[in-house]
Amino acid sequence: MAIAYSYIRFSSAEQNKGDSLRRQIELSENYAAQHGLTIDTKFSFKDLGLSAYDKSNITKGALGEFLKLVESGRIKVGSYLLVESLDRLSRAQVLDALVVFIGILTAGITIVTLSDGQVYSRETTNDNWSNLIISIAIMSRATEESAVKSKRIRASWDQKRTNIDNKRLTARCPYWMRPKAGNIGFELIPEHVETVKLIFQMAKDGLGNGTIVKRLNSEKVKNFSNKTDGWHESYIQKLFTNTAIYGEFQMNTQRDGSIAAFGDPIKDYFPAVMTKEEWMYVNSLRKERQTKGGASKGKTLSNLFSGLLVCGYCGGRMNMGAHTKRKRDGTTHSEKFVGCSTGRRGRGCYYIIWNYKDIEQQILKFCKSVDFADILNNKGSAATLLETVQLELIKVQSAIAENKPKLAALVGLLESGQVDGLSSIIGRVAELEKTQIILLDRQASLEHEISIQIEEQSGNLLQKQAMNELLNKLEDLEAEELRDLRIKIAQRIKRAIHQVALYPGGNLYTRFQRDDLTKKMMDEGFAESRLHEYFDHYDKNNSRENRFMTILFKNMEVTTISKDGVRENRQLVTEEEYLNKLRPE
Known part of the structure; x- marks a missing residue:
């Protein structure tokens, strides 16, 4: 009996709640029984909630694993791949989809589409090339459907953005807030906001994600979802990177299987827990600890000067x-x-x-x-430095704003198709996009720098008195x-x-410094014995x-x-x- 492998895919988690999984399994089992095939149970090829439009099912899903097993020979020539329809394999651009389709056939694997009973193999396609035309038409239709769906979703979001002052984009929001009655705005949940502030304060005090989680769980601080399994490091990490903390909302989309920002962020969409400068300052401290070395996991933090x-x-x-x-x-x-x-x-x-x-x-x-504040907060130089950085930020933001309409105009020309010198325009678009990425990175860097300087000038961490108070307490405390x-x-x-x-x-001189000095002094005529006397005398003293x-x-x-x-x-x-x-x- 020939071996058959069932491949099941659907693109959204919601479909898992419906009938899609059961239906596709049943179709595979029925076909195998009717045609004398044995369904392999060693491997499971299911992409549940993965898109075929952006090729996620190939780049990081089960179909990609299937293709690797075919290439390595672990899935033998003459085997069958059972799918509900060709769009389960790929909804990518036709040529990309065709490469996958033909690659499977040329490896000696027969593809069966269960919804219409079509059988595609290397032999049948060579004998009757009309099968290939049919498959291309099916794949083309699948691509168009996905593209239309994607455009509709984008258009829907664009429409929602235009009505943002009159209606919420979505009722979904971070756990520390909830939608207000009606369709406009959100309100903070006081007890959850206090927890957010506590977490950021602990990070400000130098605690890492792991220590923060242990502290929250040991003190029985309720997590936002009221689940009984407590806090996890992964959520703490997400919290620190969430711009909703200072009120910003960033729409996202899937691109090549990964989450990517869609459109510009919307400022002041959510009620803010803290200012953007405070959020950036805490994150800059966390970043610096990662470079310099953070707190150890020991009971007393054995090395105060790790990384220094x-x-x-x-x-x-x-x-x-x-x-x-x-x-x-x-x-x-x-x-x-x-x-x-x-x-x-x-x-x-x-x-x-x-x-x-x-x-x-x-x-x-x-x-x-x-006086640490005196070291870092030389008022004259600090103010001058801050002003310089702020002026550079204004220039960078101005350059970003100037680039946007230029880029949009060029993209519009390309989309219209009515343009001469296509290659030069494509090159100019690529150049502008590269420049924009560099400018946006520089903008983020400057904003971080400004937030640090503003916070440091306030002196709230670095005053001599505050430092001395901490140092004087060292003798009196124990354990945690x-x-x-x-x-x-x-x-x-x-x-x-x-x-x-x-x-x-x-x-002391290092060995290399001794060698260099020895060579230099011997070149100047010093005897080797005198050099030994010099180094012996030097080391003794x-x-x-x-x-x-x-x-x-x-x-x-x-x-x-x-x-x-x-x-x-x-x-x-x-x-x-x-x-x-x-x-x-």
């Missing part, structure tokens, strides 16, 4: 480790330390460890004397409260400090007792701290001068 510590000798990462020490009473305890990852791997630097607790104490002691406090401190430190370069052996660190702030000020305290007060440096500081004096 570098080796002063080579510029490499300083990694944290731990070793166990035995006390006089026989008990043991673990001590954390940091060391150069380059030196640890024997790649031309020193592996001299530095007790992490000592590093933390020195930096935090120094932080108590620093201590971890939360350390996360807040780490957050504030990373807003002000760009990098901390550690010199755990004092002033530089040891762990002379270790120090340099702190580079975001405003390019540098402070050097030794074991005895501040060795060099804050001074403004250029990037080149700072890089020179990452070398022994």
